[in-house]
Amino acid sequence: MKVRETIESGHFSGWGIVRSKCKDYMQLIKFTLNLTVVFSSVISYLLAPNITFNFLSVLLLFIGGVLITGSANAINQISEKETDALMKRTAKRPVASGRMSVSEASAFAVVSAVIGTMIMGYWFNWASALLGLFSLFLYGFIYTPLKRVHSVSVLVGAIPGALPCLIGWVAATDGWSAGGWVLFAIQFIWQFPHFWAIAWVAHKDYSAAGFKLMPSDAGPTKYSAIQAIIYSLLMLPVGVMPYLLHMSGLVSLVIVAMANLFMVWQCIRLYREMNVKAARRVMFSSYIYLPIVLLSLLADKMAGV
DSSP states (O other): HHHHHHHHHHHHHHHHHHHHHHHHHHTTHHHHHHHHHHHHHHHHHHHHOOOOOOOHHHHHHHHHHHHHHHHHHHHHHHOOOHHHHSTTTTTTSSHTTTSSSSHHHHHHHHHHHHHHHHHHHHHHHHHHHHHHHHHHHHHIIIIHHTTTTOOOHHHHHHHHHHHHHHHHHHHHHOOOOOOHHHHHHHHHHHHHHHHHHHHHHHHHHHHHHHHSSSSSSSOOOOHHHHHHHHHHHHHHHHHHHHHHSSOOOHHHHHHHHHHHHHHHHHHHHHHHHHHHHHHHHHHHHHHHHHHHHHHHHHHHHHHHO
16 A cells, blocks of 8 residues: 555656656767767777776776767757757757756756866876867867858768767877877768768758758769768778788788778669668668777787787
8 A cells, every 4th residue: 555655646756757867868968879989989099009908997988988978969959959859850859859958958068078078187188188178169069050051061070070089099198199090080081971871861851950961962962972982982091001000900901991891882882772771771881880990900909919
């Protein structure tokens, strides 16, 4: 009887509210995307010379990265509150749907940015912390509004999208050596076929919101597919650089080359077929590509330590 009274009194509904609020914050920081970003930063940190796995350092880098990236994503959703509400895939986000106020999301963005920056600065170095803040600023205040103005936003957005690799490397080395820039280049170039495939699949939604994200003003065209092929081809020479710089060995060189060729083939198929199904193949192939490349580089590095 007491259990029933407790349930009816709302004790358990309180936990439901907590779960709902936690879910909203996971959506606010775009948790799945956030993990992808932080993953590349952690792997790049571990790829740096003379760095071996240390659980506390990896955990703090992970937390700092999640907080800074989460802040950038919160700023993005605050800025795009109105346009998010117009798109089916984003209409249920907490700020767009009205479940979370702009002031609450703003407070979260500020607090998480400050804590994340402090973690990066005090535990690692201030160069990586400032680089994280620069990435946040570029994503939240330059790339986000530029999406409604010109397709060059994809180029601008690719910079903060690739900076986590450089942040991880700088956190480990306190320097700007070639290895960090190579990892930055890999993730930078990868984003073009990756993001254009997403924009192809969600073209109607993006167009309804006024976003200009395809390389052609006409949307999904042969020209857009050719651009995806060109950037996937650029991934081939960049993928050789970790081997040439002795960051990893021959095994990872072969794996990276095969992954790059697979991406090129998927982009060629997009050009030949010119449909959403082919674009979705490019999109999912790109999701698989990045962890395969980064983990193969790390495994080959660790094998040589």
